Amino acid sequence: MSGAERWSRRAVLATGVALVAMPQIALAGSAKVKAQLGIRYARAARFQAPEPVPFGQPDFLTPSALGPSCPQHSPRYQPQSEDCLFLNVWTPDPQPARAKPVMVYIHGGAYSSGSVADPLNDGAKLAERGDVVVVTVNHRLNVFGYLYLPDRFPSSGNAGQLDLILALKWVQANVAKFGGDPGNVTVFGQSGGGAKIATLMAMPEAKGLFHKAITMSGQQVTASGPLNARKRAQAFLDKLGGDPASASTEAMVAALSATDPVMGGGLYMGPVLDMKHLHRHPFWPDPAPQGNTIPMLLGNTVAETRAFFPPDHPKLQGLDWSNLAQRAGPELKVDIDPAWVVAQFRSRYPADTAEQIFHRMVTAGRSWRGQVEEADARARARVKKTWVYQLDFEAAKHTDDIGLSFGTFEDPTLARQAMSDTMMDAFVRFARTGNPGWASYSVPDRETMVFDNVSRVVKDPRKWERELFARVPYIQPGS
Template structure:
């Protein structure tokens, strides 16, 4: 489907959603109250959208599986975001281990047919982030598409993924506790979302970066079976999980940094959350750098890798969209970063090698790229090669694995539309978040609010909503060997295998999921 057709559908959809309820009538109505099995929730009104913030879906003791929370018949204020998981930095406040809260935006027309449910899991790898970020506000997406939008916070870093099971059997769930939080949230949605106008049989998780990786992992977790019906990942893949031996070594390094003896779990449980956050700068004994946290192949909750040696048969029937941006690593490797200072043809190979995240001869990579892209300077080549090697590779592995397995339906997109406020950043990692949510003017967005950005945003919202409703994206399915890919840009179009040369170049070496 062409970009023009996507845009036409977006305009029709937007007009239909806006026409559901007269604005003047809505303005006179009181704040919304919704009775659901888990409680009677008092929300707020944003024009023709009802918002419910800070709904508790569970509680959890430290390093243990969460338990559901319900307050049937009890009136619950749902007007403010709940706390976020403790993490480094003060970008998201307040922070608390008691962080199992979700938020709902629902069109006000309760008489409409049950609506598709879009469930967002945030990025930040498995260690940081929150859906309280203004870029993740669900009001515009719900208003423009008529979907019910849910965003979910859960446990992160050591609180959600510190693997203790091999050191103490009391903590058998610890390495995947953050994933179990998301499963519990999906169960809450299954049991309650109909009261908000959502269809519990039409639930689509979508997530950017770490959020997409969490979804890819859920597609390989038996406990998540049947809880969602489509899936969309945005620059986030999880081909393999962390092995239990490496995860245990990382736990030992973390405990040493925390100052807790390996067998002194009473001290670990008693340590203040601030101390657990401070110790997150422990050095990773496998990779170096900060210690990695993520899902663990614990043979209990996760008994095989999500996409290795093939796509998990459990989820091949689930329609899936996989996306990436054209210039992913311009978000991680800024023009003023240390690796870019003084970068030239004499030192580029030495600096490029560690950033590729695969074991390949960097001098050869530089020579190949210089021949293929003679117009690139050292910085442009650096960003281009690192994006292909470390950011696109996992998505290619997953999409190809589904295609080889004959999965029911797979679609791939690439965002080429560049930043309109900092053009030198191109279409960087996270750039698709405000386009999909319609939060173009929110703090942190670099899309700009001009006509081109609005058009691309409408196209992406329309495509995501159509997929959530029907299980079909409005462009050609991803099949081998042609690999059709939707390019979202000022002129959106479908291209066949747009990454072919770089895909084939890096396919010479085995892919290893970073951190695992």
């Protein structure tokens, strides 16, 4: 398909996908979406595996309050509580003639922050436009969900993942009451949410709980090794200066300011290769076989790092060619000569400013590389049901795909509404049928849907940048 061809009925047919055979996507209409918020799905003592809570008979026609978010450094999401195992459901019709696909959203914020209380995660517009049941989930984060204390608490290093597994079990048992099909569940998540999904695809306890997966700027090629996880736990305990089992919530959050003994900077928390709940790395040395039966849609934004390094960031103040390598090098997270990288990028993109090269380098080296590793691993394993997208619209940065995929984007314009409609329709088509509507990913072609004002399939986009960083081994930050 030519680069100028619009992603239309004709364009999709050109990829070899018979769109006419796919169910039609329901557009937003007059139907009122019903919401049930703050449903408890489990309880958990600190550092312990969660215990399920039987579902009662709530009046899901009347919205209630969102449940609390997990304690974290950011005061953005309130209230916060260690008792945070709640989910929310939106449905266009609780008693449909035919059960609807279910889309379960897992929020980002790495493994340390975030919440589905964010207004961007409101599921009403997606549920209405797609005629699907939308579920969003809160779970334990940072030390409450991932502090590795195996000698005292055997499940502590993966408690947050176990929360998500129980939430998915709740969906299996109860979503039919909301008009959803427990046999057609798609998990989707951005950033840390995508990484959590990649990890679930390697966890035996999650087998069979979901049937399709969408990861948005979030990958987990390797999990944290147990030795590094112990080092991080010790650094946290040293900062805490007390018993983590009895310390106050406030003291636990304050001790998150400990320095990471492995990478420096803030303390990393994430899933641990504990050989109890996680027996292998999700995508190393190959994709976990358990996940190879699951259709997967992977995506990234074209300028991820614009979210991490806004124009007023200290690294960008006074940035020029004389200091670019020094400032960008540590952000690449791989062992490569940053001065050589700068020279290569300057030669390739001679019209770019130092700031533009900074974002190109760091996005390609750090933020995009994991997605390439995962998609290529599935292709090498001959997993046919893999699709990839790249969001180019308005030079998209990290998190820009959240509002577009939910229809909750900020500062609405006609162009953003059109882009949102396109992304929502692709996600829903994937959730409904297991195929988003374009050619699946293969090596060496690396077919990728580029979402933009004119959306199109491109073979191996940013090939030169991919090949440059493929010269060095990929090491998942935090592992």
